[in-house]
Amino acid sequence: MKYVLIGCIKLYQKIPFNSHSKCRYIPTCSNYAIEALNVHGIIKGSYLTIKRILKCNPWGGFGYDPVPKILGGKNEK
Template identity: 55%
Template sequence: MASLLSLIPLICHVLIGLIKGYQRIISPFLGPRCRFYPTCSDYAIEALIKFGLLKGSGLTLKRVLKCHPLNPGGTDLVPPKPEDNLENTHDGSAT
């Protein structure tokens, strides 16, 4: 079990590398197609970095499933981690 868990960061790095390869090699030939900002591939990279393999992949899948002609698109940012919300709401003043 421990050896499998130690592979998760490696799998994340491999997936991010594959996405960056897609961005550099395949995407330029396809032209801009994503209905969202950031693009689905940029979203995937950020989600994998921020949340790891399982949750990052789940968020990415949910996002890609929304990217279709019936959805108008728009801005759809990777959600903040709960601890990011705590840091941003604390203003440093004593109460």
């Protein structure tokens, strides 16, 4: 199932760039999702991805926001 989600994300990334809005974060939300799924699995990775997408708005933050290596750790916001 994880690989199906990652495949869907990679397919989304192939859509011409001008149809995507600019991501406020580094790595981009789609790259973040792939890494989160690979590091934390489907449940925790999906949770982190949804949390990240909800932060990505005009009133949210911006800049470097890596996938936390340990959930609940210091670098998870």
